[in-house]
Amino acid sequence: MSEVIVITSGKGGVGKTTTTANVGTGLAQMGKKVVLIDTDIGLRNLDVVMGLENRIVYTLVDVVEGNCRIKQALIKDKKYPELYLLPTAQTRDKSAVSPDQMQALIDELRKDFDYILLDCPAGIEQGFKNAIAGADRALIVTTPEVSAIRDADRIIGLLEANETKQLDLIVNRIRMDMVKKGDMMTVEDVREILAINLIGAVPDDEHVVISTNQGEPLVGADCLAGQAYQNICRRVLGEDVPFLNMEIKAGVFSKLKNLFKKS
């Protein structure tokens, strides 16, 4: 049985594409057959985050319009032979594809893949409707900021109306230093407000920027974000994994400072 997961957020720039790349790569590391679909027609990005931008010949729109077969448009990952990317078109807009066409495409891909991940565009218009049409479940990405959480709440309402069966929350870009000072909402605050199941909490980690620069997802790497993404993948597979302690390892100086603060 294959599972179709849409990664969505409402607001732009909260980390949908990074999450898609890392969760997809993580599932492939765990031996699953995975295809990532970039549904952000006109604003192609998943290819560069995956480091596959030089291999694009055909796109999602070519497949839908019948210019090529699905297999011709799928790009095999550099590292994992069971991981594929279906890139989107850069020169078209969201109206090039309809929800019914997306649904048909996904049903075709279900035959060959364990996991189909859809990277959703920002907003709630046509592109969003295309992306959620064929999804069994959704990962809702947000950051601990009022604007991102408000948009996530709206998205949750729309997904519930669409009867998407399972909704899980990822809180991204948590800064523990600010949370500690009380200047950032905690993961628990965000979960409480949005009232859906929490499947992951990812710290604001400079390794994410570095890995995007290089076009290599960092899931599984020896850093906080790499571990956090790996844990999300395990939870997607149904494992019960405890949440990471995101405390930054304190140096001697800050330990001393904390000691004085407490007294």
Add this chain to the structure above:
Amino acid sequence: MGLMDLFKKRNSGNVAKDRLKLVLVSDRASCSPEMMEKIKNEIIDVISKYMDIDTEGLDIQITQTESESDNGMVPALCASIPIRDIRHTM
């Protein structure tokens, strides 16, 4: 709470959480200000048939309240309607 906390401003994290909770209540109820105004005017019309109310002091808003059937917090429409005079006793 230490002595220093008294001089500190409220944490911005808590401010954000409280503001969000309020804004989401009205977002979820999907009530536009125009619709709230219509509801308010119709309430005035209905109540005015039975009693003399202070239309200026009337206030309606969507808030949250503890659910009686234990569903946690649920949205509620709260109307505060000051009565000037109960004139029509049936």
